[in-house]
Amino acid sequence: MTEPGAYGGPTALRIMLGVHLRRLREAAGVSRTDAGWAIRGSESKISRLELGRVGFKVRDVDDLLTLYKLDDTEERDRLLNLAREANNPGWWQRYDDLTPQWFHSYLGLEMAADLIRTFELQFVPGLLQTPEYARAVVKLGQQDAPLSSEEINRLVSLRMSRQEVLTRQRPARLWAVVDEAVLRRPIGSPAILKAQLEFLIEASRRHNVTLQIIPFDKGGYTATGGAFTLLRFNDGDLPDIVYIEHLTSAVYLDKREELDTYVVTMDAVSITAAQPRETESLLRKAIANLEA
Numbered sequence: 001m002t003e004p005g006a007y008g009g010p011t012a013l014r015i016m017l018g019v020h021l022r023r024l025r026e027a028a029g030v031s032r033t034d035a036g037w038a039i040r041g042s043e044s045k046i047s048r049l050e051l052g053r054v055g056f057k058v059r060d061v062d063d064l065l066t067l068y069k070l071d072d073t074e075e076r077d078r079l080l081n082l083a084r085e086a087n088n089p090g091w092w093q094r095y096d097d098l099t100p101q102w103f104h105s106y107l108g109l110e111m112a113a114d115l116i117r118t119f120e121l122q123f124v125p126g127l128l129q130t131p132e133y134a135r136a137v138v139k140l141g142q143q144d145a146p147l148s149s150e151e152i153n154r155l156v157s158l159r160m161s162r163q164e165v166l167t168r169q170r171p172a173r174l175w176a177v178v179d180e181a182v183l184r185r186p187i188g189s190p191a192i193l194k195a196q197l198e199f200l201i202e203a204s205r206r207h208n209v210t211l212q213i214i215p216f217d218k219g220g221y222t223a224t225g226g227a228f229t230l231l232r233f234n235d236g237d238l239p240d241i242v243y244i245e246h247l248t249s250a251v252y253l254d255k256r257e258e259l260d261t262y263v264v265t266m267d268a269v270s271i272t273a274a275q276p277r278e279t280e281s282l283l284r285k286a287i288a289n290l291e292a
Contacts, residue, residue: 010055010085010086010087010088010089010090010108011052011090011104011105011107011108011109011112012108012109012111012112012233012235012238013082013085013086014052014053014054014055014056014086015051015052015109015237015238015239016052016082016235016237016238017052017056017061017079017082017083017086018049018050018051018052019050019052019237019238019239020079020082020237021049021050021061021064021068021079022050024064024065024068024070025046025050025064025068027068028067028068028069030067030068031043032046032047034067035064035067038063038064038067039057039059039060039063039064041060051254053105055086055087056083056086056087057083058080058083058084058087061079061080061083062080065079065080090104090107090108090111091161092104092107092108092158092161095154095155095158098147098151098154098155098158099155099158100248100249102249102250103245103250105250105252106243106245106250106252107162109231109241109243110162110165110172110231111162111165112233112235112238113165113172113231113232113233114172114173114232114233114234115172115173115175115230115231115232116165116172116173116174116175116229116230116231116232117175117176117177117229117230117232117266118174118175118176118177118227118228118229118230119176119177119178119227119228119229119265119266119269120176120177120178120179120182120227121178121179121181121182121226121227122181122182122185122227123137123182123185123187124178124182124187124196124200125174125176125178126159126162126163127162127163127165127166127174127176128163128174128176128199128200128203128209128211129159129196130192130195130196130199131156131160132188132192132195132196133187133188133192133193133195133196134155134156134159134160135152135156135188136187136188136189136192137187138152138155138156138159139152140187166206166208166209171208172208173208173209173210174208174209174210175209175210175212175270176209176210176211176212177212177213177214177266177269177270177273178211178212178213178214179213179214180213180214180215180216180282180286181216183197183213183282183283183286184286184289190290193290194287194290194291197283197286197287197290198283198287200279200283201279201280201283201284204276204279204280204283210276211276211279212270212273212274212275212276212279213273213274213278213279213282213283214269214272214273214274215274215282218272218273218274221268221269221272222265222268222269222272225244226244227244227245228242228243228244228262228266229242229243229244230242230243230259230262230263230266231243239254240254240259241253241254241259242254242258242259242262
């Protein structure tokens with residue numbers, strides 16, 4: 001089985017290594033403060049390392065493994081190698097000049113995910129966008145800071161590259177729930193929206209894609225807080241994560257009580273939405289409305 005890190009790059013590897021280090025520290029009865037002293041750092045640095053929020057220095061990992069009395073040479077070498085691999089740049093690093101740092105973590109996690117559940121109120125989910133629709137969305141989001149044509153093309157290329165998570169050798173599963181308003185909102189032009197809706201019909205037929213639509217006639221529903229994404233991983237060392245994007249930042253939630261709230265909410269909107277077998281009919285109705 002392919003390791004998640006092979007797909008997710010440094011983000012997934014950092015989280016996996018952080019989980020191992022936390023387990024070893026707790027098993028050794030070492031406090032975060034004492035661990036921080038061992039690597040000439042602080043308690044908060046150990047916390048960030050164990051959460052996979054920052055990069056690792058191989059020397060620091062080596063010192064921590066000594067402090068935690070890890071005598072298994074094979075396991076020690078494996079973890080040190082993990083630390084080295086976690087410092088390798090992900091494929092998305094070439095877009096560093098165009099994307100915020102807080103988004104890079106999501107890109108790595110998305111590529112490592114086994115199941116991606118997303119709820120959208122305004123746009124077609126990025127993993128299901130056509131290039132033309134993606135271009136219209138990028139332009140819409142850059143009205144205050146216009147980008148050059150080349151920069152827009154690169155951002156569209158980034159979005160298209162992300163979609164490889166659904167077509168690779170072991171594809172991730174995508175379960176998307178969208179409000180009917182997404183199908184009606186005129187993004188780009190009527191022709192762009194029509195092509196996007198037709199693409200959604202094709203995408204919804206894939207074995208690893210489930211697309212549900214919440215029709216207007218369903219009225220209100222549970223998820224009043226806005227769009228969010230749930231990421232689940234095949235590796236037990238990677239905790240489930242909720243991703244919520246804001247205008248200038250993003251929130252990553254991994255505490256069990258927070259996860260449970262969002263899982264319940266996602267289940268609720270999935271129940272409220274029309275069944276997957278009705279998706280094509282709703283999409284064709286939206287296309288017919290465009291052509292009227």
